[in-house]
Amino acid sequence: xxxxxxxxxxxxxxxxxxxxxxxxxxxxxxxxxxxxxxxxxxxxxxxxxxxxxxxxxxxxxxxxxxxxxxxxxxxxxxxxxxxxxxxxxxxxxxxxxxxxxxxxxxxxxxxxxxxxxxxxxxxxxxxxxxxxxxxxxxxxxxxxxxxxxxxxxxxxxxxxxxxxxxxxxxxxxxxxxxxxxxxxxxxxxxxxxxxxxxxxxxxxxxxxxxxxxxxxxxxxxxxxxxxxxxxxxxxxxxxxxxxxxxxxxxxxxxxxxxxxxxxxxxxxxxxxxxxxxxxxxxxxxxxxxxxxxxxxxxxxxxxxxxxxxxxxxxxxxxxxxxxxxxxxxxxxxxxxx
Amino acid sequence: xxxxxxxxxxxxxxxxxxxxxxxxxxxxxxxxxxxxxxxxxxxxxxxxxxxxxxxxxxxxxxxxxxxxxxxxxxxxxxxxxxxxxxxxxxxxxxxxxxxxxxxxxxxxxxxxxxxxxxxxxxxxxxxxxxxxxxxxxxxxxxxxxxxxxxxxxxxxxxxxxxxxxxxxxxxxxxxxxxxxxxxxxxxxxxxxxxxxxxxxxxxxxxxxxxxxxxxxxxxxxxxxxxxxxxxxxxxxxxxxxxxxxxxxxxxxxxxxxxxxxxxxxxxxxxxxxxxxxxxxxxxxxxxxxxxxxxxxxxxxxxxxxxxxxxxxxxxxx
Numbered sequence: 218x219x220x221x222x223x224x225x226x227x228x229x230x231x232x233x234x235x236x237x238x239x240x241x242x243x244x245x246x247x248x249x250x251x252x253x254x255x256x257x258x259x260x261x262x263x264x265x266x267x268x269x270x271x272x273x274x275x276x277x278x279x280x281x282x283x284x285x286x287x288x289x290x291x292x293x294x295x296x297x298x299x300x301x302x303x304x305x306x307x308x309x310x311x312x313x314x315x316x317x318x319x320x321x322x323x324x325x326x327x328x329x330x331x332x333x334x335x336x337x338x339x340x341x342x343x344x345x346x347x348x349x350x351x352x353x354x355x356x357x358x359x360x361x362x363x364x365x366x367x368x369x370x371x372x373x374x375x376x377x378x379x380x381x382x383x384x385x386x387x388x389x390x391x392x393x394x395x396x397x398x399x400x401x402x403x404x405x406x407x408x409x410x411x412x413x414x415x416x417x418x419x420x421x422x423x424x425x426x427x428x429x430x431x432x433x434x435x436x437x438x439x440x441x442x443x444x445x446x447x448x449x450x451x452x453x454x455x456x457x458x459x460x461x462x463x464x465x466x467x468x469x470x471x472x473x474x475x476x477x478x479x480x481x482x483x484x485x486x487x488x489x490x491x492x493x494x495x496x497x498x499x500x501x502x503x504x505x506x507x508x509x510x511x512x513x514x515x516x517x518x519x520x521x522x523x524x525x526x527x528x529x530x531x532x533x534x535x536x537x538x539x540x541x542x543x544x545x546x547x548x549x550x551x552x553x554x
Numbered sequence: 555x556x557x558x559x560x561x562x563x564x565x566x567x568x569x570x571x572x573x574x575x576x577x578x579x580x581x582x583x584x585x586x587x588x589x590x591x592x593x594x595x596x597x598x599x600x601x602x603x604x605x606x607x608x609x610x611x612x613x614x615x616x617x618x619x620x621x622x623x624x625x626x627x628x629x630x631x632x633x634x635x636x637x638x639x640x641x642x643x644x645x646x647x648x649x650x651x652x653x654x655x656x657x658x659x660x661x662x663x664x665x666x667x668x669x670x671x672x673x674x675x676x677x678x679x680x681x682x683x684x685x686x687x688x689x690x691x692x693x694x695x696x697x698x699x700x701x702x703x704x705x706x707x708x709x710x711x712x713x714x715x716x717x718x719x720x721x722x723x724x725x726x727x728x729x730x731x732x733x734x735x736x737x738x739x740x741x742x743x744x745x746x747x748x749x750x751x752x753x754x755x756x757x758x759x760x761x762x763x764x765x766x767x768x769x770x771x772x773x774x775x776x777x778x779x780x781x782x783x784x785x786x787x788x789x790x791x792x793x794x795x796x797x798x799x800x801x802x803x804x805x806x807x808x809x810x811x812x813x814x815x816x817x818x819x820x821x822x823x824x825x826x827x828x829x830x831x832x833x834x835x836x837x838x839x840x841x842x843x844x845x846x847x848x849x850x851x852x853x854x855x856x857x858x859x860x861x862x863x864x865x866x867x868x869x870x871x
Contacts, residue, residue: 243758252761253787259757266750362589362871363745363774365804376785452745452778458588459744504754510711510740
């Protein structure tokens with residue numbers, strides 16, 4: 218427990234600093250009220266708005282841990298959202314819509330996994346294929362328009378709340394906890410890390426590396442499907458052009474802010490979802506602070522750069538080196554005198 | 555019937571040797587990147603059919619070289635006119651010169667080109683600044699002398715509709731100090747970002763109690779924002795007035811449910827005025843003005859939004 222807390226300490230500290238920073242611009246940032254039996258406040262908004270990226274980050278962490286990357290998740294969100302919305306519009310009901318959407322996500326993951334594990338295509342190229350083509354598939358399903366449905370049961374997944382907490386927030390916490398438990402309470406996490414560190418060696422040691430990689434991409438597809446369902450439920454419609462646009466990059470960023478190496482190996486799901494919350498805090502903070510919109514992206518980039526620089530192990534050792542040199546020079550000068 | 559048509563055609567052929575038979579018009583569309591464009595394509599085909607014009611349609615899939623190839627094709631076929639929605643503004647000089655040499659009038663739809671204006675017959679389009687102004691004027695007329703704090707959802711930062719619709723709205727409310735834009739952020743023209751940004755506006759303005767009206771640069775963002783307002787426990791259309799631009803079916807649906815107040819239509823019927831101008835030109839060589847501004851009609855809850863929704867929902871938006 219203490220060890221895992223120490224692992225996520227940098228992320229938690231970053232969140233605290235960011236919260237302080239946003240509070241400076243927007244004093245009632247941490248205030249949470251109760252209205253109509255649901256919690257409201259900027260922090261609750263962050264927990265809710267950060268759901269898609271947090272869920273994507275869970276799947277992405279596993280893929281990254283095997284030394285891969287999944288660029289297609291944003292597009293898979295659009296596809297699964299389109300599938301769910303068209304099922305609802307056709308009047309097939311919520312359960313069928315959910316099953317079809319999740320199925321579509323897992324098929325997308327299976328496709329990616331097979332390209333990577335069976336055909337041996339580099340992950341960034343393999344998933345790029347679906348990233349580009351997938352949005353076209355989504356547009357074919359929605360016929361290029363925003364498919365609007367009127368089912369309130371499905372909308373509950375995006376904007377409902379249980380015990381005052383928004384459903385999307387519950388969903389990402391649940392996904393994160395379940396996957397983390399599955400990885401850490403069984404040997405699965407260790408096997409994933411083994412494949413990421415050295416695929417050949419782990420295969421020689423008897424790990425079914427190929428199967429594991431396919432499963433990991435399917436898990437990422439499943440997470441993308443969940444995120445797509447939330448996004449579609451949130452706006453009561455499937456927007457094939459814009460749903461999940463560029464979110465794959467936010468998900469990768471969340472994994473990186475979470476301190477996971479893109480080269481594969483050791484991973485922490487908790488740190489990744491905290492990374493997602495950090496990104497969302499920046500996004501919401503910028504909106505609350507009320508700067509002109511031209512500054513949004515610049516502010517975000519500067520903050521992300523600062524966070525990554527502070528986390529950089531290279532920079533830390535470099536700092537130590539510079540300090541040592543200064544000390545040595547000073548000592549030498551003192552000797553001369 | 556057929557006989558009558560035949561007779562009329564014969565008379566026409568005898569009467570006006572040059573501009574006679576059923577007119578053939580080539581239409582080079584950009585592609586189908588948005589619902590609005592799909593509706594424009596549908597309406598152009600409808601308008602052509604109504605007027606008995608034989609329309610040759612070509613989808614350029616967002617590529618200028620495809621549009622130039624299509625125009626060359628139209629010229630080779632000897633069409634009577636060419637309609638084009640140019641994908642970019644530059645690089646049209648040589649193909650427009652070819653059309654001019656072949657004496658085929660070219661009408662630009664909804665976007666403009668950088669070539670000199672004697673290279674084409676006319677351009678049909680909407681004035682984006684005017685659209686914003688109509689929205690602003692509506693708000694001025696609606697709130698009267700009451701103080702009104704407005705939040706604005708901008709389009710994609712730096713895009714010309716975002717800049718022009720912002721300028722226009724500010725022009726519309728100019729001189730009315732009781733109306734003030736208190737927050738303005740980009741919603742990227744999308745529903746989901748519109749909703750997210752509206753949530754932060756509501757948080758920042760005392761749970762939305764300090765907001766009197768929302769102005770969104772397009773209807774999609776307004777639809778997203780309406781959901782955010784509802785989820786915050788307020789009534790969109792009453793507690794917070796909602797005015798936006800475009801006139802897509804979903805905003806008419808929201809209006810019919812009393813959740814949106816007004817929209818300024820960016821009509822997808824660019825072809826109607828274009829065909830009118832062409833008909834006059836074919837008839838007696840009347841030169842239309844170089845820019846035909848389409849009507850930026852204002853629709854409110856009183857304009858039968860349910861009926862408007864029904865009329866629009868199958869246009870391909």
